[in-house]
Amino acid sequence: MTKMNRRTLLKTGASLGSLAAAGSVIGTPLIAQSRSLKVGSYGGYFENSFKEFVYPEFTAATGITVESVTQPNSADWLVTMQQAVPAGSIPTDISLYGRDSMIKASRIGGLIAPLDISAIPKAENLDSYFVFEGADGPQGVGAMSWFSAMVVNPNEVDTPASWADFWDIEKFEASLGLSNVHSSGLLDITAATFFDGEETMMSNEGILAILDKIRELKPNVTLWWNAESQMEQGMKNGDVIGGQYYLDVANLMAADGFPIKATFPKEGNLQDYGSWCLTAGSEKSSEAAEFMNFSSDPATQALMSRKIGTAPLVDKAMTDLTDEEFNFVSGSPSIKPAYEAYLDNETFIKESWDKMLAES
Amino acid sequence: MTIADDIKMAPAAPKTPAKGVTPKAALYAVLSAVMAVFCIVPFILVIVISFGRKVDGAGWVWAFTFDNYQRFFVGILWPDEVTFLYLQQLGYSFYFAIIASVLAVLTALPFTLLLTRLKRRTQAIWLVFILASLSMSEVFIVMGWDILLSNNSGLPKLFQVTGLTQWLKDVGWFQILREMGLANPRNVKFKPSEFATILTMSYLVWPYAVILLYPALSRLDPSLSEAARTMGAGRWTITRTVTLPSIRLPLMGTTLLLFVFLLGSYVSISVFATPDKQTTAVAIYSNIRGSNLDAPFGSAQAVILLISASVCLYFGHLLNSKAEAR
Incomplete structure (x- = not known):
């Protein structure tokens, strides 16, 4: 068994130190030049x-x-x-x-x-x-x-003209994929579709009214995704046939032949x-x-x-x-996130959103 | 004469001469320091942060407030409004962890019993295989089950091509599945669901269950059950009155360990559990991550989860020692 004493420790330390010093000398001129x-x-x-x-x-x-x-x-x-x-x-x-x-x-x-x-x-x-x-x-x-856009599987459903179509249980029962993060845009989209847009987002009562509307959407949502890749897989696997997803990625997936179509409904998409x-x-x-x-x-x-x-x-x-x-x-029209509401009323919106999701 | 004088006398007693710091003591000191820095300090930090305060629209600041703990039990709007959201999440943490750990142990037990009766060489092969499967991370396992349960590449596809889906529709059972959330108008679906969540969680800890039970089961004395048999006991009676009692302790220990392990389970829950059955572990992450930057509330949730787990372990221990005393 090797014994570690003070002398060997000092020696090792010294050699490590000189190595580091040499490294920094070698490194310096490179940084200075370009x-x-x-x-x-x-x-x-x-x-x-x-x-x-x-x-x-x-x-x-x-x-x-x-x-x-x-x-x-x-x-x-x-x-x-x-x-x-x-x-x-x-x-x-x-x-x-x-x-x-x-x-x-x-x-x-x-x-x-x-x-x-x-x-x-x-x-x-x-x-x-x-x-x-x-x-x-x-x-x-x-x-x-x-843009975070409305997407659908064109093989399964006709392209909706409005976000309100997502609320149709005949068409979308247990078939949608939406983000489970409160600030991902569903609140803004719902406000733009059924209420006065950003203005409704500015008060607690407005937020609760929007959440009541989203509560009605819950039976149609099968995937509340957390990571972007979950939605990508969901669309590819046919687990979901519609939802909200990034416009550019959706278009790239469509170009690769996957059954996904991004569209601008009359209320617009989140930008x-x-x-x-x-x-x-x-x-x-x-x-x-x-x-x-x-x-x-x-x-x-x-x-x-x-x-x-x-x-x-x-x-x-x-x-x-x-x-x-x-x-x-x-594309147009575009829905702008209610940044001010999300920032100033952050904790209330998050807890109310989580509560709405957690109801069975 | 004072006590201090007595103490001064002590060094005069014959003793081995002090040689300064011995390597053993140095190693001990270094290891203690490493423990302190890497285990205890982060731990204390979490506790301290849990008393901090979130600033809406920005980050959080150091403070000393019990608001986060209060919020856990009654919500942010208390006393105007009460929500048990966070208690519900804690409840589901326990719900899933208990069911999945018990299920894993119950299924691993007969397997391990049979395993110990195999030839030495076959046992070794099985154990190596099971140990190797431990190297798969939770993410990997969840991804695998996600594919196995998804519509175009998994079990629902099998249902569709074998005509099972159509048959379910014909006999009218499909409607029941829809009401249970296990089907959409087109086909059956198995995720997200409690079924998928518990399945993956049990699957995740199953190898641990086998490896933890194996030593105890392989040491079981066969002469005990043989003796019982000579006295006319049936197979079930032997299992109930001889085998199970003699492995009661490892059985309890394994279940408790798996239970604690599963309390912190994140990926399986966030992928497979429905939003109304999310757990504290998932909520902690969603609070700490960038879109909220609410580390204080996340830390408070973590501390409460820890305390609840400790209480459970304590009662488990109590139960064990009670059973032992009998």
């Missing part, structure tokens, strides 16, 4: 498309290399950032956030840094709504938009968007500004629509997208 940027995006097909089509274009245009970082989604990424940033480790220079997560990050404080918008002149192309003003100035520049935000403490603010500027270019917006399937944040007229290309990723 400009680089760590950009986060949602993992999977989405991130891969960014790596394959968008980041190379950016590097070609600016000479800045991009290191891609996988985010699970924007909401759960907040949990990671909340732990990482105060601890002094910065996983990304730029992260991608949905609007509600971005506002939360801004309100929590110390997670996303203010931007120098004069260094991002092309942000002018976006509607001012997509440049988010936090407490300390602009804190997010719109990246892309996506949300993502923003690029600079991580607090990042030393790459000038590179980040160049990236956001590049992303706001109509050409980049069109590139993302073609290669990733996101809807552009600039006017269609500014891009060279054809009608067919545009309709693949976008």
Whole structure:
């Protein structure tokens, strides 16, 4: 048996120390030479498309290399950032956030840094709504938009003209797939279909009235999904024949021959968007500004629509997208999530939603 | 003379000379520190966070409030309105864990009994196979059952192609299945349902049940049941009065262990259980995750789940020692 004494311990420690020192010496010149940027995006097909089509274009245009970082989604990424940033480790220079997560990050404080918008002149192309003003100035520049759309299995049912058709027990008994997260859009869709839209979402009574309506829908829902992949499998396996799902993914699945059809009913589909935000403490603010500027270019917006399937944040007229290309990723009318209600009345909405789901 | 003087006398007594820190003591100290850092600190952190406060529309802040615990029992709107949602979830945590663990032990018991009567070599092969199946994660098992129970690739498809679905429709039983939530207008469906949830949960812990029961069952003295037989006892009487009592302790122990293990089950519940039968474990995650950022309430739920599990284990232990004393 080898005995560990103080001397061998010191020796091991010393050699480990020198190894680490050598490592840092080797590493330094590389970092100093080239400009680089760590950009986060949602993992999977989405991130891969960014790596394959968008980041190379950016590097070609600016000479800045991009290191891609996988985010699970924007909401759960907040949990990671909340732990990482105060601890002094910065996983990304730029992260991608949905609007509600971005506002939360801004309100929590110390997670996303203010931007120098004069260094991002092309942000002018976006509607001012997509440049988010936090407490300390602009804190997010719109990246892309996506729709959560009505989908049906065209082999089993006719395409509904209204979301109200989902309430029809003759057509959809135990056959729908909807998200079980309170903020995933069913409340907004129901408010737009049967009530006064966002206005109804602003009061507790309104929320309860909407939930009463959703309660009537429950016998038609077989899958209350938690992860996106459950809905994908459900549609592929025929366990569900309709529901709410991402427009771009639904169109891609349809293109692959699966029985799914995305459609815009007369009330419209839920539209949300993502923003690029600079991580607090990042030393790459000038590179980040160049990236956001590049992303706001109509050409980049069109590139993302073609290669990733996101809807552009600039006017269609500014891009060279054809009608067919545009309709693949976008449509009208659009239902905007009641962000304010979700943020200010969060706990009440969640508990009431959970209660409604938990009733047998 | 004071006590302090006595203490000073003590070192004068003949003793082995102190050699500073021995390797054994150092190892002990390091292991204790590792235990403290990786086990106890996170534990204390959960308890401390459970007294924190959620800020609507942002994250949470450190605080000292019992609101989260109050919310668990009566809901956020108390005293205007009362909800037992979280108690219901806790109830289902126990419901599923108890049924699935008992079912796993009940089915593993005869299997293991038969296993111990096989040849040594065959036993070894079975045990290796069962041990290997433990390497499958919950996600993997749930995914497998999800495919086996899904409409186009699983059991419902079998029902359809063999004409069983049509037959059920013809004799009118299909309507009953629809009312039970086990069919849609087109075909039978087995998920989400209590059936699928309990099936997967039992399946998940079944190998553990066999491995935990095996040592006790293989040590069973065959002469006991042979003696009973010579006295004219039938097979069932022997099982009831000889075999079962002699393995009562491992049987109880295994069931309790599986039960505790299943209390935290997440994937099976979130995929297979209907929304009205979700459990505390699932609720904890949904509170902590990014769309809510309500770690304090999640932690409070976790602490309550822990306390309830401990109470159960304590009563299990009490029951055991009572039975032992008899």
